[in-house]
Amino acid sequence: MPQPLTSLNPPAGAMLALHDVRKTFNAGTVNEVRALRGVNLSLPAGAFLVILGGNGSGKSTLLNAVAGAFRVDEGRIHIAGQDVTRWPEHARARLVGRVFQNPFTGTAPTMSIAENLALAARRGLRRGLGWALPGRLKAELRDQVSQLAMGLEDRLDNAIGSLSGGQRQALTLLMANWLKPELLLLDEHTAALDPKSADQVIRLTSQLITRHRLTTLMVTHSMQQAVNLGDRIVMMHQGSVACQFEGADKQRLGVPDLLARFEELRRRDMLDETAATLLHDTYI
Amino acid sequence: MTLLIGALTIGLILSLLALAIYISYRVFDIADITVDGSITLGAAICAVLIVRNTNPVLATLGGFAGGLAAGLVTGILQARFRINSLLSGILVMTALYSVNLHVMGKSNVPLLSTRSFITWAEQFGLWWFGRPEVSLLGWLVGVRDLLALLGSLGIVAATALALYWFFRTEVGTAMRAAGDNPQMIRALGVNVELYRILGLALANGLAALSGALLAQYQGFADAQMGLGMVVWGLASVIIGESLTGSRSLGLALYGAVAGSVLFRLLVAIALRWGLNPNDLKLITALFVFAALVLPQLLKMPKRGSAAAAAQAPNQKS
Ligand SMILES: Nc1ncnc2c1ncn2[C@@H]1O[C@H](COP(=O)(O)OP(=O)(O)OP(=O)(O)O)[C@@H](O)[C@H]1O
Ligand SMILES: [Mg+2]
Numbered sequence: 001m002p003q004p005l006t007s008l009n010p011p012a013g014a015m016l017a018l019h020d021v022r023k024t025f026n027a028g029t030v031n032e033v034r035a036l037r038g039v040n041l042s043l044p045a046g047a048f049l050v051i052l053g054g055n056g057s058g059k060s061t062l063l064n065a066v067a068g069a070f071r072v073d074e075g076r077i078h079i080a081g082q083d084v085t086r087w088p089e090h091a092r093a094r095l096v097g098r099v100f101q102n103p104f105t106g107t108a109p110t111m112s113i114a115e116n117l118a119l120a121a122r123r124g125l126r127r128g129l130g131w132a133l134p135g136r137l138k139a140e141l142r143d144q145v146s147q148l149a150m151g152l153e154d155r156l157d158n159a160i161g162s163l164s165g166g167q168r169q170a171l172t173l174l175m176a177n178w179l180k181p182e183l184l185l186l187d188e189h190t191a192a193l194d195p196k197s198a199d200q201v202i203r204l205t206s207q208l209i210t211r212h213r214l215t216t217l218m219v220t221h222s223m224q225q226a227v228n229l230g231d232r233i234v235m236m237h238q239g240s241v242a243c244q245f246e247g248a249d250k251q252r253l254g255v256p257d258l259l260a261r262f263e264e265l266r267r268r269d270m271l272d273e274t275a276a277t278l279l280h281d282t283y284i
Numbered sequence: 285m286t287l288l289i290g291a292l293t294i295g296l297i298l299s300l301l302a303l304a305i306y307i308s309y310r311v312f313d314i315a316d317i318t319v320d321g322s323i324t325l326g327a328a329i330c331a332v333l334i335v336r337n338t339n340p341v342l343a344t345l346g347g348f349a350g351g352l353a354a355g356l357v358t359g360i361l362q363a364r365f366r367i368n369s370l371l372s373g374i375l376v377m378t379a380l381y382s383v384n385l386h387v388m389g390k391s392n393v394p395l396l397s398t399r400s401f402i403t404w405a406e407q408f409g410l411w412w413f414g415r416p417e418v419s420l421l422g423w424l425v426g427v428r429d430l431l432a433l434l435g436s437l438g439i440v441a442a443t444a445l446a447l448y449w450f451f452r453t454e455v456g457t458a459m460r461a462a463g464d465n466p467q468m469i470r471a472l473g474v475n476v477e478l479y480r481i482l483g484l485a486l487a488n489g490l491a492a493l494s495g496a497l498l499a500q501y502q503g504f505a506d507a508q509m510g511l512g513m514v515v516w517g518l519a520s521v522i523i524g525e526s527l528t529g530s531r532s533l534g535l536a537l538y539g540a541v542a543g544s545v546l547f548r549l550l551v552a553i554a555l556r557w558g559l560n561p562n563d564l565k566l567i568t569a570l571f572v573f574a575a576l577v578l579p580q581l582l583k584m585p586k587r588g589s590a591a592a593a594a595q596a597p598n599q600k601s
Contacts, residue, residue, distance in 0.1 A: 067471070093473030106471075108464035115457055124473035127454040175472075 014078065015045040015215040016183055021065055021075035035061040036072070037239035048209055048216045050226045052258065053236030054265070059219045060101075062236065063185045066217065068092040080182040094124030097176030099169065099189040106172035109161030113152060113171065116160050117141050120175030144174060148204070166197025170204055177208050184209070186218040190225075202229070223255045233258075237265050285423035287552060289433050295548030296436040297501060298516065300443060300494035302524065302544040305517030306536065307447075307487040312463040312480060317373035317514050318358045319491035321380030322351040324510035326492025328384045331393040331505035340400045344496045351492020352485045354380060359481030384507055391507040393499075400500040405431035432501060439497065443490070444537050451533055459483050460533075491517075512565045519568050520544035522575040 023036040035058045043049055053059050065072050066079070068089035077085045079095045100106050107116050118132045118141070138156075146153040148170050152163070160168065169189055176184060186205065190198035206229055209216050220226060226233055232246040233253065242265055245253055301323060308316035326347035333343035354376060361372035385391060397403070409427030410416060417424050450456040461469040462479040470476050491513070499505040524543025528535040555561060 088475075090470050090473050090475045093471055096471075098471045100467075105465070105467050108461040108468055110464050111457070111461060116461075118454075119457060119461055119469065119472055122454060122458075122472075127458050127474070129450075129453045129455060132452055132454045132457040 013044055014042045015047070015080055016041065016043040016066065016217070017076075017078040018042070018066070019076040019078075021062075021077060022073045023061060023065060023070070024073055027073075035239050036065060038075070039240055041234070041241065043215055043217075045215055046213045047232060048214075048230040049218070050230040050233045051217060051219045051236060052221075052223070052226055052233060052262075053242075054262070057236040058239040059236050060187055061239075063098075063187050063217060063219060066183070067096055067098055067185055095182040096185060097123070097179075097181030097183070098185045099172045099176050099187070101188040101191050103165040103168040103172070103192055106175070107160045107168050110159055112157050113145070113160050113163075114138065114141055114156040116171065117145070117175060117178065120178045123175075123179050123181075125179075144178075145171075148174065164197070166193050166201060169193060169197070169201050173201065173204055173208060177212060177214070180212055180214070182215065184214045184216045186216065188219050188221065191221065205229075223258045226258060227253060227255055235261060235265070285420065285425050286429060287556070288549075289425060289429045291548050291552035292545060293429070293433045293436050293501060294498070295545035296433070296440045296541070297494055297497045298548060299440050299520065299541040299544035300490050300497070301513060301517045302520035302540040303444065303447060303537065304487040304490040304494070305514065305521050306540045307483055307490070309518060309521060310463075310530070310536065311460055312483055314369045314484070315373070315514065315518075316355075316358065316484060316487060317370070318354055318376045318380070318484070318488055319517065320510040320513050321377040321384065322354040322488040322492045322510075323495035323498075323513050324384045324505070324507060325350045325354055325380055325387070326495030327499035327505035327509060328387040328393070328495075328507075329492075330496035331395055331499045332387055332389075334395055334398050334400050334500070335393060337399065340404065340500065344401070344493065344500075347496030347499075348489050348493040351495075352489040354492070355485035355488030356481060358488070359484040362484075363477035363481050381507065388505060388507065392504055393506075394504045395500065396503060401435060401497070402428065402432060402500050402503070405435055436497065436501075440541060443493070444541055448534055448537055512568065515565070515568050515572055516547075517544075518572050519575070520547050522572065523547050 018039050018041040021036055021039045022034075025031070025033040025035055037058075039058075039062060041049075051059050051062065064070065066077060068084065068087055068091070072085065075085070076083060079092070082095075084092050084095070098106070108119070111119075114133055118137060121137060141156060142153045145156065150167055150170060152167060152171070160171065163171070169192075173189070189205075190201050193201060202225060205218075208214065216230075218225075218230065230250070232244070232250050234244045235242045235258075243261060301319065304319055305316075308314045308319070328347075329350045330343045330347035333346050334340060338346070358372045358376045361367045361375060362369050367375070395402075406428040409431045413427050416428070417426055418430065419425075420430070451460055458469060458474045459479050459482065461472075462474060462476045463483070466476045495505075495510070498509070520543040521540050522543070523546055524539030524541070525536070527542050527546070528539035530536045530539070551564065554567075555564075559567075
C-alpha cells in the first residue's frame with residue numbers, strides 16, 4: 001500500500017515500528033477507556049525490549065495491538081517492514097510468536113503435547129491434508145522437548161492439560177519459537193507461576209532469545225527481571241510511553257532507580273487527582 | 285432376529301448423526317440444532333432424486349451436499365453475522381422446514397420399489413444366496429435385511445475411518461484446536477471462524493448423509509423425521525463416552541458409533557416391552573438431562589473437599 005506521507009514510513013531496518021497508535025475501548029459510553037494514547041516505538045532487529053508500568057497502564061493492550069487482537073483506532077504498525085495495521089490476527093501470526101500470561105491460553109488442553117507442538121510447527125504456514133505428526137517431526141519434537149530437561153519427552157502423547165503451569169509455559173515458549181518469529185511477544189508470561197518455575201521459564205526465555213537473536217517485547221512487573229534482561233526498557237503510564245532507557249543508560253539502571261521512577265509517576269498521578277478535585281470543587 | 289437386525293441397522297445409520305453431533309458438540313462445543321433440519325434435507329433430496337430414477341449413489345451424495353450447504357449457512361450466520369450459535373441453528377432449522385417441503389413438494393415421499401440401496405441389497409442378496417431368506421444361527425432372516433445391515437456397517441466404518449484420518453491431518457488437528465482453544469490457534473495463524481464454518485458444514489453433511497440412508501432404509505422421506513434428532517445424537521455421544529471414554533480421538537469416534545447402536549437397541553427392547561412410542565422423545569430428553577446433570581451432582585461433594593484441602597495449607601502459613 002503506498003504511503004501518503006513519508007513520515008509514516010518506518011525507520012529503515014526497524015523490525016517493529018509503531019507510529020502514533022491509539023485505541024479507545026467502549027468509546028462514547030460511560031465505560032470509555034483510552035487504553036493507548038499515541039504510542040510511538042521503534043525496535044531494530046534483535047532488540048529485546050522490557051515493558052514496565054502499573055496496572056491498567058496499557059501494556060497488554062499494546063502487545064495485543066501489535067498481535068492484531070483488535071484494530072487500532074489510529075496510527076500505523078509495521079512489522080519486518082510490512083504495514084500490518086489492517087491485517088487480522090491470524091495473518092500476523094506468520095510474523096509473531098506469543099506467550100500469554102495465563103498458561104491455559106497458549107495451549108489446547110485436550111490435545112497431546114506432540115499435537116500442540118505440531119500445530120506450532122506450522123504457525124502461519126498453509127495447512128494441508130498431510131499427517132499433522134509425521135515420523136520425522138516426532139523425532140524432532142522429542143529432541144527439542146528433551147532439551148527442556150523437564151522429563152516431558154516421554155509424555156508426548158499425554159494431554160497438555162495434565163501438565164503444570166510452568167511446564168505449559170515452557171512448551172508455549174518452545175511453540176512460539178519453533179519457527180523463528182520476526183517478533184516475540186511475552187505478556188507477563190511468568191506471573192502465574194511459582195518462583196521456581198518462573199526462574200526456570202525466565203532462564204529458558206533468555207536462552208532462546210540470545211540463541212536465535214529474537215526481536216522481543218516482554219511485559220513484566222518484576223523490576224529485577226527488567227534490570228537483568230533486555231537491552232532497553234520503556235515504562236508505560238496511562239496509555240503512553242512515560243520514559244525509555246537504552247544502551248548504556250539501561251546497563252547502569254538498577255532496581256532502586258526504577259522504583260524511584262515509579263514513585264515519581266505515581267506522585268504525578270496524585271497531583272493530577274488533587275487538581276481534578278480542586279477544579280471539581282470550585283466549578284461544580 | 286429380524287427385529288435385532290433392524291435395530292442394529294438403524295443404530296448404524298443414525299451413528300452418522302452421532303458422529304455429526306460429536307463434531308459440533310464435542311469438537312466445537314456447539315449444540316447445533318441445524319441437524320434436525322439437515323437430516324430431513326438429506327432424506328428429502330435423496331428421496332426426490334431416487335424417485336426421478338437417479339443413481340442411488342449420486343442421490344445419497346446429493347443429500348450429503350445439501351447438508352454441507354445447510355451447515356455452511358449456520359456457520360456463516362455465526363461467524364460473519366455474529367449470531368449466537370444456538371439461535372443460528374434455530375433459524376436455519378426453521379428455514380429448512382420450508383425448504384424441505386419445497387424439495388419434496390409434499391410432506392412425504394414414498395420410495396416403494398424405486399431403485400435404491402435397499403433394492404440393490406435385495407437383488408444382490410437374491411443373486412448371491414439364491415433365495416430371499418437365509419438361516420442365521422438357526423433364525424430365518426431376509427437377505428435384504430442382512431445385506432442392509434452389512435452395507436450400513438461398511439458405510440459407517442468407512443466414514444468413521446475417514447474422519448479419524450481427517451482429524452489427524454494438519455487441517456483436522458487445527459480444526460480440533462479451533463474448538464479447544466481458539467485464542468491459541470489464532471495466534472498460530474488459523475482463521476478460527478473459517479474452520480468453525482467448515483466444521484459445521486461437515487457435521488451437517490454427515491447428518492444429511494444419515495438422513496439419506498435412513499430414507500432409503502425405511503422407504504420414505506418425511507418432513508417430520510428430523511424432529512428431536514439432535515437430542516438423539518447427544519444421547520448416543522454421551523453413551524459412547526461412558527462406554528469408551530474420550531481419552532483418544534479413535535476411541536471417541538468409535539464410542540459415538542457404538543453409543544448410537546446401543547441406544548437404538550435399548551430403545552427397541554423398551555418398545556418391545558411395551559414402552560409407549562409417544563414417550564420416546566420425552567425419555568430421550570430426560571436421559572440427556574440426567575447425563576448432563578448427574579456428573580456435576582456426583583462431583584460436588586468431591587469439589588468441596590478439594591477446596592477445603594487447598595485452603596488448609598494457606599491457613600497454616
Ligand atoms: N477488551 C477490552 N475492553 C475494554 N477495556 C479494556 C480491554 N482491554 C483492556 N481494557 C482496559 O484498558 C486499560 C489498559 O489495560 P491493559 O490490560 O492494557 O493494562 P496492563 O498495563 O496490561 O495492566 P496489568 O498490569 O494489570 O496487566 C485498562 O483500563 C483495561 O481495563
Ligand atoms: Mg496486562
